[in-house]
Amino acid sequence: MALIISGKTTCKICNKRLCEQESIIAYPDVCYNENDPIYFFSGGIFHESCFMKADHSPIAMNILRMVDREAEKKICYISKTPITIENVKHPDNHIYIGYLISDRDAPLYKYNYIHVNKRYLDSWKGKNDFLHLLKAQSNLEGWSPLKLLIKRLESPLAPPLDPKIIERVNQYLERKK
Incomplete structure (x- = not known):
């Protein structure tokens, strides 16, 4: 589980601090393969805008949707x-x-x-x-x-x-x- 402290926690992509008013994505720690491009996202915290522009973000979003859907079951x-x-x-x-x-x-x-x-x-x-x-x-x-x-x-x-x-x-x- 990611711990986010406004003004202290940084985006894993741009390394800038995250603020309360910004849209963020806290990606769950769900990938076990360090060679998989999705591993970069696993357990990370991002500005939503940075996340959406990142390589492999469409795949990461699909996995996030699947994790959310399956976690609910x-x-x-x-x-x-x-x-x-x-x-x-x-x-x-x-x-x-x-x-x-x-x-x-x-x-x-x-x-x-x-x-x-x-x-x-x-x-x-x-x-x-x-x-x-x-x-x-x-x-x-x-x-x-x-x-x-x-x-x-x-x-x-x-x-x-x-x-x-x-x-x-x-x-x-x-x-x-």
Whole structure:
């Protein structure tokens, strides 16, 4: 998540400071391939005008739309159940996998933009194949950011939150609607 401090945070393209009255784009950290042109945008903060003029910005915008659309679905790829605090028991047990690869023929492509509830990971028949693909890809030059995703997938489940905390989270989310 990007932290933006008006007058201090700078645009990743022009290096000028961002101000409150300016339109900005805070691009999510969704690209794992340092060799992909989209990696430049990943986790960056931009003046909207700079972003729109940048090379590859149309592709970056399409990926951003896809990330936004898929992030809203919040259905676990493995169990096909909703990603809710009641189902994951702790926010760290929800892993959103954004943009992995653009090559539609690559085995990892089908895992673009998926949600995983770690509570179902060990029962998933495709787990070992998926981790093998991620590990093989992470060993290629430019793919080291995948190692953090692998670490999150292989880490133990986070302990369930106290039911009172879950209730407060749900109340907060209801007020936001």
